[in-house]
Amino acid sequence: MTRVLMIYPRFIPNSFWNYTEACELVGAKYPAAPLGLITVAAMLPQDWDIRLINRNTEELTDADLDWADLIMIGGMLNQQPDFLYLIDLAHLHGKVVCVGGPDVSSSPHLYANADFQVIGEAEHIITDFIAAWQRGERKGVFTAEKFKIDITQSPLPRYDLLKFEHYLYIGIQFSRGCPFTCEFCDIIELYGRVPRTKTQDQIFAELQALYDAGYRGHVDFVDDNFIGNRKHVRPMMPKLKEWLQKHDYPFEFTTEASINLADDDDMLQAMKDANFFGVFVGIESPDPETLIQMRKKQNTKRNIAESIHKIYSYGMFVTAGFILGFDSEKVSVATSMTDFIEECCVPVCMVGLLYALPGTQLTRRLEKEGRLHKGHDIMRVEQAGDQCTLGCNFDTKRPLREILVDYKTVLGNVFSPEAYAGRLRRLSSMLDRSGRPQQLADGDIRKNHGVDLLYQIINRIPEAKEPFWKTFVEVGKKNPGALRQIVTMMAIYLHLGPFSQHVIREIDRRIAELDAATPTAPAVHAYREPQVANA
Ligand code: SF4
Numbered sequence: 001m002t003r004v005l006m007i008y009p010r011f012i013p014n015s016f017w018n019y020t021e022a023c024e025l026v027g028a029k030y031p032a033a034p035l036g037l038i039t040v041a042a043m044l045p046q047d048w049d050i051r052l053i054n055r056n057t058e059e060l061t062d063a064d065l066d067w068a069d070l071i072m073i074g075g076m077l078n079q080q081p082d083f084l085y086l087i088d089l090a091h092l093h094g095k096v097v098c099v100g101g102p103d104v105s106s107s108p109h110l111y112a113n114a115d116f117q118v119i120g121e122a123e124h125i126i127t128d129f130i131a132a133w134q135r136g137e138r139k140g141v142f143t144a145e146k147f148k149i150d151i152t153q154s155p156l157p158r159y160d161l162l163k164f165e166h167y168l169y170i171g172i173q174f175s176r177g178c179p180f181t182c183e184f185c186d187i188i189e190l191y192g193r194v195p196r197t198k199t200q201d202q203i204f205a206e207l208q209a210l211y212d213a214g215y216r217g218h219v220d221f222v223d224d225n226f227i228g229n230r231k232h233v234r235p236m237m238p239k240l241k242e243w244l245q246k247h248d249y250p251f252e253f254t255t256e257a258s259i260n261l262a263d264d265d266d267m268l269q270a271m272k273d274a275n276f277f278g279v280f281v282g283i284e285s286p287d288p289e290t291l292i293q294m295r296k297k298q299n300t301k302r303n304i305a306e307s308i309h310k311i312y313s314y315g316m317f318v319t320a321g322f323i324l325g326f327d328s329e330k331v332s333v334a335t336s337m338t339d340f341i342e343e344c345c346v347p348v349c350m351v352g353l354l355y356a357l358p359g360t361q362l363t364r365r366l367e368k369e370g371r372l373h374k375g376h377d378i379m380r381v382e383q384a385g386d387q388c389t390l391g392c393n394f395d396t397k398r399p400l401r402e403i404l405v406d407y408k409t410v411l412g413n414v415f416s417p418e419a420y421a422g423r424l425r426r427l428s429s430m431l432d433r434s435g436r437p438q439q440l441a442d443g444d445i446r447k448n449h450g451v452d453l454l455y456q457i458i459n460r461i462p463e464a465k466e467p468f469w470k471t472f473v474e475v476g477k478k479n480p481g482a483l484r485q486i487v488t489m490m491a492i493y494l495h496l497g498p499f500s501q502h503v504i505r506e507i508d509r510r511i512a513e514l515d516a517a518t519p520t521a522p523a524v525h526a527y528r529e530p531q532v533a534n535a
Pocket of ligand 1: 178185186188
């Protein structure tokens with residue numbers, strides 16, 4: 001028997017994604033549970049004793065470390081500083097460390113200190129690691145063949161290792177990979193462009209296991225692109241609807257999808273029928289030329305705002321990503337981006353700076369062009385930010401100072417309480433919530449938070465009081481069915497409002513550093529084409 005302590009590293013503080021204040025409102029500790037680690041836990045021998053510590057929700061003690069024979073750690077780029085710290089800490093306790101997950105797979109050189117590395121998807125190679133461990137080996141690197149892992153062999157995740165009450169939602173995965181080619185994306189480098197899916201039996205077994213374990217509430221399909229393999233997902237949807245009806249709607253779903261979801265009325269209806277209430281969509285830019293340059297062709301030749309509004313008409317709100325810092329960006333981007341976000345009517349918008357992620361097409365191109373910054377793949381503890389504050393980790397074509405000024409202008413515009421509430425009002429007029437179950441299931445962490453939630457929100461952000469009340473009253477009169485979704489997005493503003501102010505301060509600091517370094521030529525970080533001598 002081996003005693004395994006699985007540790008999920010802390011995410012960097014001050015990230016767009018950690019929704020800290022919204023979690024506090026409903027008594028959760030972190031938005032999402034570590035699905036990858038509990039899936040790997042299910043691949044380990046049944047007689048191994050496994051404990052899980054999520055550093056985002058609970059303390060790791062010396063006793064925890066001393067108990068273990070083996071420490072297993074998995075995480076992503078935004079967990080890197082704590083991840084590296086934990087390897088050293090485990091070694092200080094004399095423990096053997098095995099690491100894996102997206103950041104290890106993208107940047108294995110940064111994790112050379114770990115005793116074992118599992119690089120790539122774990123399903124097949126974890127057996128090699130287990131065999132090596134059982135032979136008494138205490139070092140090794142196991143690399144999966146890329147994009148070949150058969151996820152129909154992926155086991156039922158060990159949900160029993162989770163404390164459900166710590167999370168806003170629980171993840172479930174049907175597919176991995178995405179058919180598109182966005183230049184900045186690391187998903188297609190890690191999981192490939194031919195989305196592989198689990199079987200329907202697997203998914204319904206996972207849902208049943210969650211249900212039987214007593215979980216009720218928000219379940220997120222963490223697929224890279226839920227409609228990436230429509231041939232497989234489409235036939236699952238009516239069965240999902242039936243399953244929900246049979247179990248009296250214990251779950252509400254969200255997911256991530258490409259914008260061409262809006263072209264597929266049947267799929268939108270199927271998602272509505274299966275109680276999906278939100279979708280994350282990468283919109284990125286209002287500029288067609290920039291979309292072509294980033295190889296996001298699925299967003300071109302369409303009216304993006306109309307596509308988003310179409311999704312609203314099926315009762316699902318859209319959260320979306322927008323990026324500044326592309327080579328072909330126009331000087332007018334601050335205005336066009338603000339107008340675009342307003343037109344799309346996306347309240348919860350992740351506006352970030354372009355970040356060259358390890359292993360992407362973008363990173364390879366920038367490297368070839370000599371534009372990547374040294375240590376571009378390292379998240380330093382002292383920097384502590386995400387792509388919102390640390391983006392543009394390369395020499396930009398437009399002067400960096402201009403991009404940063406435009407960026408903070410967009411943030412200031414779209415995250416003012418008035419602008420945010422205005423988008424909520426307009427969104428609510430399009431959000432058709434008819435034909436949905438009205439009540440959340442008993443046991444859902446979000447239940448029993450109604451008007452009191454709104455009081456708490458406006459007490460914490462007094463400047464939001466007037467526009468949020470106005471919105472609440474208007475939505476209550478005109479589309480009461482949408483009220484719960486709208487209040488949820490108001491709760492998210494508790495994080496987004498202060499977070500956007502934090503990012504603006506950080507960007508001001510970066511601008512001041514640039515100015516201090518080059519008082520007479522603030523454009524010093526701008527990329528210049530190499531000078532070619534005239535023939
Ligand atoms: S659509 Fe999303 S997941 Fe697919 S390649 Fe583009 S950014 Fe990546």
